[in-house]
Amino acid sequence: MDTDVVISGAGPTGLLLGAELALAGVRVRILERQQARHGQSRALTLHPRSIEILELRGIADRFLAQGRTVPGWHFAGLSRRLDFSVLDTRHGYTLFLEQARTEQLLEERARELGAEISYGHEVVSLAQDDNGVDVAGIGPDGDFRLRAAYLVGCDGGRSKVRESAGIRFPGSDGTMSSMLGDFAVADQEAIAAAGRTPLLIAPLSGGLTRIVVTSPERMRVPATEPVTFEEFRATLVELTGTSFGIAEPRWLSRFGNATRLAENYRSGRVFVAGDAAHIHFPAAGQGLNTGLQDAMNLGWKLAAEITGWAPPGLLDTYHAERFPAGQLVTDNTRAQTLLLELTLVPGYQRPVAALRGLLDSLLEIPEVNARLAGLVSALSTSYPAPEGDPLIGARATGRMFGPEGADLVHSGTFAYFGDGAEQVAEGWKDRITVAGTRPENLSELLVRPDGHIAWVRRATDPPDAALREAAITDWAGAAVRR
Numbered sequence: 415m416d417t418d419v420v421i422s423g424a425g426p427t428g429l430l431l432g433a434e435l436a437l438a439g440v441r442v443r444i445l446e447r448q449q450a451r452h453g454q455s456r457a458l459t460l461h462p463r464s465i466e467i468l469e470l471r472g473i474a475d476r477f478l479a480q481g482r483t484v485p486g487w488h489f490a491g492l493s494r495r496l497d498f499s500v501l502d503t504r505h506g507y508t509l510f511l512e513q514a515r516t517e518q519l520l521e522e523r524a525r526e527l528g529a530e531i532s533y534g535h536e537v538v539s540l541a542q543d544d545n546g547v548d549v550a551g552i553g554p555d556g557d558f559r560l561r562a563a564y565l566v567g568c569d570g571g572r573s574k575v576r577e578s579a580g581i582r583f584p585g586s587d588g589t590m591s592s593m594l595g596d597f598a599v600a601d602q603e604a605i606a607a608a609g610r611t612p613l614l615i616a617p618l619s620g621g622l623t624r625i626v627v628t629s630p631e632r633m634r635v636p637a638t639e640p641v642t643f644e645e646f647r648a649t650l651v652e653l654t655g656t657s658f659g660i661a662e663p664r665w666l667s668r669f670g671n672a673t674r675l676a677e678n679y680r681s682g683r684v685f686v687a688g689d690a691a692h693i694h695f696p697a698a699g700q701g702l703n704t705g706l707q708d709a710m711n712l713g714w715k716l717a718a719e720i721t722g723w724a725p726p727g728l729l730d731t732y733h734a735e736r737f738p739a740g741q742l743v744t745d746n747t748r749a750q751t752l753l754l755e756l757t758l759v760p761g762y763q764r765p766v767a768a769l770r771g772l773l774d775s776l777l778e779i780p781e782v783n784a785r786l787a788g789l790v791s792a793l794s795t796s797y798p799a800p801e802g803d804p805l806i807g808a809r810a811t812g813r814m815f816g817p818e819g820a821d822l823v824h825s826g827t828f829a830y831f832g833d834g835a836e837q838v839a840e841g842w843k844d845r846i847t848v849a850g851t852r853p854e855n856l857s858e859l860l861v862r863p864d865g866h867i868a869w870v871r872r873a874t875d876p877p878d879a880a881l882r883e884a885a886i887t888d889w890a891g892a893a894v895r896r
């Protein structure tokens with residue numbers, strides 16, 4: 415083998431996955447088609463669960479230092495914003511951080527841990543057998559071949575890995591598109607005076623201004639068609655009466671609402687993650703965030719398999735857990751996009767305004783806010799558990815963890831809290847960090863490396879060493895016998 419894992423694509427998903435694998439001591443090579451980072455940012459948001467997983471690895475501060483927080487985010491562009499501050503987390507906000515910076519920080523992290531990143535290397539085909547995957551590509555010195563135990567396609571919506579592995583990508587084609595422009599010059603007074611317009615405007619670093627516009631006249635233009643400066647300017651004037659003084663476009667792009675979800679996130683020794691597994695309209699800013707959760711879920715499982723302690727079936731839980739999460743995102747963005755699309759269809763303005771008003775009033779109900787905020791922030795993501803306590807599969811919250819809880823999994827191990835410390839330390843010392851504290855309101859708690867709950871024992875249930883061993887073995891593999 416040339417390496418344990420090849421990752422195709424050094425976007426946010428591939429970079430976090432590479433870091434997670436390297437953290438576990440796995441040899442990983444990330445191949446990136448581009449010659450260098452282009453510096454453009456599609457995404458601008460990191461939602462609460464993303465901050466939490468970065469905190470689990472002790473690196474959240476790096477990201478927080480470079481962005482600014484806002485109390486929540488929108489859903490379907492409704493006037494009333496989602497309030498994340500009511501959620502059960504230390505990070506009840508959205509971090510406004512440009513994707514280029516997120517990628518830069520993730521790349522630094524991956525390199526620090528020893529992941530090898532090769533720019534200018536495009537993956538073009540793969541062939542897998544029972545023992546590994548042969549990856550073929552084109553690099554700066556011509557064709558190359560690599561053999562690895564596993565290959566992960568983090569190569570975006572048009573994933574070559576997904577296609578070559580024969581993973582189907584069913585869904586719906588786009589029916590509408592929006593235009594995006596980053597401008598070096600914009601009349602800030604006009605922007606401030608604009609108030610509520612059919613636009614999304616955001617200040618970017620370097621004095622740039624991002625404007626996103628969806629126009630009834632241009633919304634049926636296919637997302638693949640390039641945007642011209644004149645088209646953008648004319649659309650602004652048509653919709654708002656002003657061009658906002660835009661000049662010196664740094665990036666113009668069109669994006670649409672094609673929505674697709676990989677039928678299987680795994681095909682033998684090949685996996686897909688991030689946009690390679692799911693595409694949708696960027697409503698409520700969830701794509702990058704979802705990719706980070708995919709990476710966090712897959713990293714430790716793949717590392718466990720390579721290191722040799724994975725219990726049977728562990729790798730299959732990646733699809734079982736992340737596919738439903740992908741379904742939630744593709745469904746909620748479909749719903750949000752429909753509302754946006756209908757707003758723009760002639761004849762629908764009045765009824766859609768009435769519907770928006772109704773939804774805004776519903777968002778005033780705390781439970782409705784909590785439900786949608788939990789969905790968009792990904793804090794309510796709970797992985798399917800066949801039986802047992804309903805907490806199993808949910809994320810471990812800071813309250814359960816105690817103040818130092820998140821620190822325990824910095825090194826990517828499981829964390830165990832409770833009465834069986836001696837048994838756990840003896841049997842799984844290499845995989846489980848044993849806490850000195852007890853979890854709040856529980857007798858025992860086993861937290862997975864990705865921060866989700868593997869097993870709990872309630873205070874009302876009697877201790878049972880055999881049950882504990884069975885539960886731990888299910889996720890962390892067999893105990894080491896000496």
Ligand SMILES: Cc1cc2nc3c(=O)[nH]c(=O)nc-3n(C[C@H](O)[C@H](O)[C@H](O)COP(=O)(O)OP(=O)(O)OC[C@H]3O[C@@H](n4cnc5c(N)ncnc54)[C@H](O)[C@@H]3O)c2cc1C
Binds near residue numbers: 536594669687
């Ligand atoms: C306008 C817009 C706004 C958005 N805003 C948000 C937001 O606010 N919040 C949010 O969470 N999400 C947002 N998104 C979505 C977000 O940008 C994506 O979900 C995210 O970039 C996906 O990350 P990824 O690493 O999975 O894929 P990508 O970022 O697409 O990275 C894939 C990488 O693979 C490389 N690659 C492709 N093919 C190959 C190959 N054959 N060999 C080697 N390398 C290859 C590419 O060059 C690329 O670097 C937005 C999207 C758009 C269009």
